[in-house]
Amino acid sequence: MPAPRKSSDRYRSMAHYFGALIRDLRDSYESRVGEPLTMSHLAARTGYSASMIGQIERGETLPESGTRVRTLDNALRAEGQLILLWPVVQRLGNHPINDLAAATNRITRGYRENGPCALIGGDDMERRYLLQLAGLGMLAQSPIFSTGEHIRQLLERSFGGPDGGTEDQWEAICADHMHALVNRPPTEALDGLMVDLALLYQQMSVAPPEQSARLQRIAAWMATMHANLLTRLGVYGEAGRWWRTARQAADASQDVDMQVWVRGTEAVFGLYSPRSLETVLTLARDAQTLAAGRVAAGLFQAVSAEAQTLAVMGRHQEARESVQRLHDLVERSTPDRRFNWTSDQVFFVSSWVHSFEGATEAAREARDSTLAQSPCYQNATNVRLHEAISLSSSGGHNEALQLVTKVLSELDPAYRSRMITHTARRVLDAVPSDQRAALPALPDYRAALSAPTST
Known part of the structure; x- marks a missing residue:
């Protein structure tokens, strides 16, 4: 999606930036979707008056809630961009952009005094570049600002480093994120991924045509990981949009292996x-x-x-x-x-299939083979839940619920993803509905499922 793109714009505040983005999304709607979208049309689709849409686009006022932002995002076919920026807009609101740039200057003064050149000067383009990175990289918290990532990027550029990476460098970055995805809590892995998605967006916006296919392949890879993490966090609507973006990027890259991997995943x-x-x-x-x-x-x-x-x-x-x-x-x-x-995956799938069938011995062998391969926490936890599914499929309903309660209570809440609790809920699905209320383990099972998760 386009960011506000007129080189003469000077964004007075985050509200001004947000409004300009909405205006540009509306202006570009016809080229993206195939039909015009006037201010009146947008107002009718969102429940606003045309005059209120005008005020929002000029940065004079903001939508009153995240629900309104979601409605605007859907009406503009913004693919979640407005939703992503909204927490930033809420925090910065009408705070002057120049003050934010001045604060950043103070943070980097030590670098400027001792480094080969100033990191941030009076160049408004530089400030807008920093703002765009911040906006693209922020969710509920700020992985770019809180880790100093924007400083690192500007420092690297001051040494004459590249604005983006080569394909090999991006492959290495993706490999790091894949490792984080299966070993770290989903919220932590998501923060790190958002930083590099912002960087990739910047590189793709200026890349020559001959690099486009390679970067689209990387975009497909990273969008798939992002959808993966959103699914783990139970943010299913946003995940669906990222799956669509991943498919589109894979198709644009014309890499068949990537196209199949995105869809299979x-x-x-x-x-x-x-x-x-x-x-x-x-x-x-x-x-x-x-x-x-x-x-x-x-x-x-x-x-x-x-x-x-x-x-x-x-x-x-x-x-x-x-x-x-x-x-x-x-x-x-x-x-x-x-x-x-990895080699444990085929045993993981076998464990799932045999557990749902109630083939106790085959399920146990597959489960043991999975655990012997030292899998990620996600698979290690889920195969223990497969055991509960197998118990329930074989008639051991109460024992199955007790096992689920034990597994969930032993798991750190940061790792208790929605994928894990989704599997845990399937255990109760294997119990005939007319037998559930009589199970002594049911209250503890339900309490374990309702305990805090990584979201």
């Missing part, structure tokens, strides 16, 4: 969201069709999603056939570790 994470099982199964099979026989991490993800979805649907014979196909694929090919496909 989306299918896997669809199992941990409110999406219907039929939709998830379609995603998984579409990804396999797109792979057209190419054996790669994305195909492994797609087959995994298919097997797991069929198991939840109760189509156990088909699920076992998909698991066997997954084993065969892994035996024929070395997985690409850049995309976090």
